[in-house]
Amino acid sequence: xxxxxxxxxxxxxxxxxxxxxxxQILQDVTFTINPRETFALVGESGSGKSVTAHSILKLLSPSxxxxxxxxxxxxxxxxLLHLTESQMNKxxxxxxGMIFQEPMTALxxxxxxxxxxxxxxxxxxxxxxxxLKKEIILQLDRVQIPNVSGKLNAYPHQLSGGQRQxxxxxxxxxxxxxxxxxxxxxxxxxVTVQKQILNLLKNLQHELGIAMLLITHDLGxxxxxxxxxxxxxxxxxxxxxxxxxIFLSPQTExxxxxxxxEPVGIKSTSVPAKxxxxxxxxxxxxFATNKPLLFRNTQFFTALENINIDIFRGETLGIVGESGSGKSxxxxxxxxxxSSTGSIRFNDQELQSVKQKLLRxxxxxxxxxxxxPFASLNPRMTVQxxxxxxxxxxxxxxxxxxxxxxxxxxxxxxxxxxxxxRYPHEFSGGQRQxIAIARALILRPEIVFLDEPTSALxxxxxxQILNLLxxxxxxxxxxxxxxxxDLSVIKAxxxxxxxxxxxxIIEYADTDKLFSHPDQExxxxxxxxxxxxx
Numbered sequence: 001x002x003x004x005x006x007x008x009x010x011x012x013x014x015x016x017x018x019x020x021x022x023x024q025i026l027q028d029v030t031f032t033i034n035p036r037e038t039f040a041l042v043g044e045s046g047s048g049k050s051v052t053a054h055s056i057l058k059l060l061s062p063s064x065x066x067x068x069x070x071x072x073x074x075x076x077x078x079x080l081l082h083l084t085e086s087q088m089n090k091x092x093x094x095x096x097g098m099i100f101q102e103p104m105t106a107l108x109x110x111x112x113x114x115x116x117x118x119x120x121x122x123x124x125x126x127x128x129x130x131x132l133k134k135e136i137i138l139q140l141d142r143v144q145i146p147n148v149s150g151k152l153n154a155y156p157h158q159l160s161g162g163q164r165q166x167x168x169x170x171x172x173x174x175x176x177x178x179x180x181x182x183x184x185x186x187x188x189x190x191v192t193v194q195k196q197i198l199n200l201l202k203n204l205q206h207e208l209g210i211a212m213l214l215i216t217h218d219l220g221x222x223x224x225x226x227x228x229x230x231x232x233x234x235x236x237x238x239x240x241x242x243x244x245x246i247f248l249s250p251q252t253e254x255x256x257x258x259x260x261x262e263p264v265g266i267k268s269t270s271v272p273a274k275x276x277x278x279x280x281x282x283x284x285x286x287f288a289t290n291k292p293l294l295f296r297n298t299q300f301f302t303a304l305e306n307i308n309i310d311i312f313r314g315e316t317l318g319i320v321g322e323s324g325s326g327k328s329x330x331x332x333x334x335x336x337x338x339s340s341t342g343s344i345r346f347n348d349q350e351l352q353s354v355k356q357k358l359l360r361x362x363x364x365x366x367x368x369x370x371x372x373p374f375a376s377l378n379p380r381m382t383v384q385x386x387x388x389x390x391x392x393x394x395x396x397x398x399x400x401x402x403x404x405x406x407x408x409x410x411x412x413x414x415x416x417x418x419x420x421x422r423y424p425h426e427f428s429g430g431q432r433q434x435i436a437i438a439r440a441l442i443l444r445p446e447i448v449f450l451d452e453p454t455s456a457l458x459x460x461x462x463x464q465i466l467n468l469l470x471x472x473x474x475x476x477x478x479x480x481x482x483x484x485x486d487l488s489v490i491k492a493x494x495x496x497x498x499x500x501x502x503x504x505i506i507e508y509a510d511t512d513k514l515f516s517h518p519d520q521e522x523x524x525x526x527x528x529x530x531x532x533x534x
Contacts, residue, residue, distance in 0.1 A: 005032040006179055006211050007056070007075050013068035014048075014055055014235075022066060025051050026235045033179065033211050038202075040214045040222045040243070042258065043232030045430025049215045050101065052232075053181050056080065056213075057096060058088050075179070094124040097177035101184040101215075101429055103164035104375045107156040113140070114152040117171055124175045139170040142204075144196055146324070161371050161452070162323020162485075169197065176208050183215045184429070191485055191526060192322060198225055217430075217459060219259060223247055231255050258459060275313045277447060277479050278334065283307035283342035285326075285333050285503075303329045304340070304503045311447070316473065316480040318494030318511065320487065320526065326503040327483045328371065331449040334481075335366055346447075364394040367440040371452040371483075373432035377424040383410070383435055384420045390443045409438040412472070414464060437465065441472060447479040454489060466493060487526065491515055499523050 014026035026048045033039045041049045054060050056073055058080060073080045075096065080088070092098075100106040108116055117136050121127050127135055140148045143166040156164055165185070172180060182201065186194040202225060205212055214226055222229060223243060230240035231254065239252050250256045285304040304326050311317050319327050333340040336351055336359060344351040346362060354362070367390075370376040377386055387406045391397055397405065407417055413434040424432055433453060440448055450469070454462040466489065472478055482493050490497060490511070497514045499507040499522070507520045518524050 004077070006035045006037075007033040007213075008072070009052070009056070010072040010074070011068070011070040012052065012055060012073065013071050014051060014060070015066045015068075017064050017066060024235065026055070029232075029235075029237055031230050031237065031240060033213060035178075035211055036205065036209055037228065038205065038212045038214055038226045040216065040226035040229045041232060042216060042219065042222055042229060044258075045217070046428040047232040048235040049232055050183055050428065051235075053098070053183050053213065053215055056181065057092055057098060058083070058085075093120055093172075093177070094175050095177055096179045096181065097172035097175065098181040099165075099168050099172045099183060099185045102372055102374050103161070103168045104156060104372045106168060107164060109156055112153050112155055113159075113167055117167065117174060120171050121174050135174075139174050140167070142173070143167075143170045143200065145170070160324040160328070166197065169201075173204060177210065179211045179213065180205075181213045181215070184217070185214070186216075186218075186221070191487060194221075194485075201225075217462075219247075219459060231258070276310050277313040277347065278311040279343070279345040280307055280309050280311075280334060281343040283330075283333060283340055283344065285329055285338055285340045302503055304333060307342070307505060309498060309505065309508070311479060311481060312495075313446075313479055314473070314477045315495040316482050316493050318490040318497040319481065319483045319500060320485065320490055320497060321500030323485070325500040327500055328451050329503075330500070331368060331451055331481060331483060335368060335449060336362075337368075360394070364390070364443055365446045366449070367443060367445040367447075368449040369433075369436050369440045369451060369453045371455065373429065373436040374424060376436055377432060379424050382421050382423060383415070386424070386435060387439045387442055390439065394443060405442060406438075409442040412441070413438045413468060434465065437469075444476055445478070447481065449481045449483070451483045452485070453482075455484070455486070462489070469493070487515075499526070 009032070010030050012026055012029040013024070015022040015024050029048070029052055031039065041052065043049055051060070055067075056075075067081055071081060075091070080091070083091075114133070114136055117139060118132050121132060121135055136152070137148050140151065145151055145163060145166055151159070151163070156167075159167065169185060180201070185201070186197055198221060201212065204210060214222070216222060226243045228241065229243050229246045230237045231246070231252070232238070233254050239246065239250065239255050246255065247259060250259060283304055284302065284306065286300040286302050288298050289301045290299045307330060309317070319330065321327050329338065332338040334344055336344070340352075342352070346366070351359075351362065384403070384406055387409055388402045391402050391405060406420070410417060410419065415431065415434055415438065419427070424435070427435065437453060454465055469480065470493070473480060480493070482490065484490050494511045497509065497511050498505045499514070499520065501522055507514065507518065507523050509519075514523065515527065518527060
């Protein structure tokens with residue numbers, strides 16, 4: 001008996017309709033996925049990987065997308081492109097699950113974790129009441145969500161980036177689909193949790209007989225977990241074969257460049273005399289965990305405890321640690337975007353005593369690039385207005401001067417001038433991150449906080465962005481606080497590194513010393529996970 005493929009994508013041509021003009025996005029994309037197979041789709045941001053995944057589930061807007069007559073997507077012998085929306089709803093989430101790239105935009109901000117996961121299970125399996133709650137807890141345990149009972153009533157904004165991604169994975173696996181589409185499933189996760197989640201997905205695949213379409217820019221993940229690989233460039237598959245064949249004998253120059261792209265030696269080699277730009281002493285952040293009632297004390301969760309760091313002018317300070325360790329909270333607290341206690345000094349001025357209305361001068365000198373670019377970009381504003389927003393607030397430049405500055409910033413981060421009047425939803429994840437970086441750098445701030453600025457980028461584009469950041473740092477003596485779970489990026493970019501765990505800094509040293517002779521066992525585990533995965 002011949003085993004039929006689980007999924008066949010044949011001659012997939014996709015065009016987007018803009019102003020009644022079709023724009024070709026995918027051309028002749030063809031591949032098959034067999035039962036229990038892990039098939040990886042790799043390529044640069046904007047190459048068409050996510051559009052391919054969305055086409056399989058018919059998630060693209062029917063009014064703005066065209067498929068050619070020769071295009072076919074066949075799942076278990078059923079042609080998907082011809083199905084109605086109600087027919088597709090029986091397949092989405094039940095037979096084909098999907099982990100989306102940006103969990104903050106995929107999760108409903110108004111619903112708790114319990115409600116969102118419960119809806120998925122009830123819709124396809126009909127569970128309710130105690131049986132439903134028991135299943136929800138089981139699914140969250142499966143993806144290693146810490147303190148599950150405490151997270152059931154949490155909203156997405158109350159979770160770390162990694163925890164939100166794990167909730168997405170739990171939702172995708174809750175109904176045990178036959179095909180799992182994983183679109184950058186570990187983008188927001190630190191190296192130790194990446195390894196746990198990927199091993200979990202692999203184990204569930206063997207246990208439940210799940211096939212997986214793995215979309216990622218991390219070639220280390222592909223090499224370790226994929227059976228077969230297709231390489232995409234500009235909407236086409238230019239090379240495909242077994243994982244061993246692709247990595248040992250790549251046939252195209254593009255594939256060889258992807259394999260060899262790794263950030264090395266990007267940090268500035270000459271740092272000025274150690275002049276303290278920012279100083280943080282005894283910084284603490286606490287969040288209320290209950291609503292106080294009469295005669296009942298408020299209960300608090302301590303997110304940061306007794307943080308003490310100095311940030312030198314012109315240096316890059318790297319901050320690493322597991323998801324939920326307090327890295328992003330630290331950045332937000334230093335920027336006075338979260339309430340905190342302790343001392344925060346910038347250019348020898350105490351910020352904690354400065355009122356909100358008087359913080360504008362500091363806001364111009366201190367910028368941040370957030371982890372999730374889609375959530376931080378206004379969907380109703382064009383690229384031009386997004387990047388120019390800071391100039392309109394902080395400068396008196398006229399319209400022509402602002403447009404000229406925006407075009408220069410776009411050029412700096414590798415964005416075409418033709419993108420000027422487009423909206424965020426028209427870009428890939430990597431392109432959106434470049435828009436966010438341009439917006440932060442256009443004011444030429446003294447210090448920039450970079451919260452996972454390259455986590456959504458493939459390796460080759462990541463190297464371009466990191467080189468750009470390095471060049472700008474040397475040219476303008478910029479200071480960076482670089483938050484990342486990617487230790488190869490931290491090593492390449494940072495002069496010093498602070499390791500965080502459970503809201504505390506447990507190790508703080510020069511980069512070379514920390515990577516060669518770490519003192520703490522936890523730091524050794526992080527480095528081991530990084531080396532072992534590749």
